[in-house]
Amino acid sequence: MAQLVQPIANGAFVLSLDTDFDGCMRLVRKVTSELPTYLANSLNSLRLEGQKTAAIEILQQFDWEVPDWVIVPGGNLGNIYAFYKGFHMCKELGIVDRIPRLVCAQAANANPLYLHFQSGWEDFSPVKAKTTFASAIQIGDPVSIDRAVYALKNSNGIVEEATEEELMDAMAQADATGMFICPHTGVALTALVKLRNSGVIKPTDRAVVVSTAHGLKFTQSKIDYHSKAIPEMACKLANPPVNVKADFGSVMDVFF
Ligand SMILES: Cc1ncc(COP(=O)(O)O)c(C=O)c1O
Secondary structure, X not given: OOOXXXXXXXXXXXXXXXXXXXXXXXXHHHHHHHOOOOOOOOOOHHHXXXXXXXHHHHHHHOOOOOOOEEEEEOOOOHHHHHHHHHHHHHHHOOOOOOOOEEEEEEEHHHOHHHHHHHOOOOOOOOOXXXXXXXXXXXXXXXXXXXXXXXXXXXXXXXXXXXXXXXXHHHHHHHHOOOOOEOHHHHHHHHHHHHHHHOOOOOXXXXXXXXXXXXXXXXXXXXXXXXXXXXXXXXXXXXXXXXXXXXXXXXXXXXHO
């Protein structure tokens, strides 16, 4: 409901199906081929045309100086391709002279692109996605797999992955600076940390981590983390409230 409440509130006609993303995707393909409905998913190349403006905005915000790396969380893999397309277009137009190296960051629980990259781009196999806090990228059979591979090969790109513990710790670490990020952004931040620690991303490199959703859509995961209520997770950056009796003396005792 946290994800659905915005279209519901805006008056959309919403169907809730008892399946995962890949199951919905299979049905959506069928339904849109039978009915004159407009598909706004990234199967529709017009959606990607719109998404590529994010690449142009990054370049503009960097005063047209190309960052060395752009890290994007990936599930259905439309975004990573759209970023590539946007950067490539700016290069073709002569606005910039190179494009950033792209990093696609996946949740280890839904990592078909990561496995494909690790195999040296050998045969691609979809996976059955396991549950991840980064629920928007809980996808085992990405629609835009070929586009993503093309984007990564042509940008000297890399695929990284983040375990549930890594992505939740990264989210908590970012939030502690005053941000309020979503778990997908935690996946991308984990990729940055791993690539920086392994020396792939150099200290002087400029890297952009794309934040794809607002943390307010993922408050339950943050509540569980800070309550240390996630099974088999240390939640080492949890910052739970101190329970204090509602009297002046007890409150003062906490401070002194
Ligand atoms: C919050 C969030 N993060 C990341 C993504 C990943 O984009 P893609 O599925 O195009 O790889 C999506 C896609 O809808 C998303 O909603």
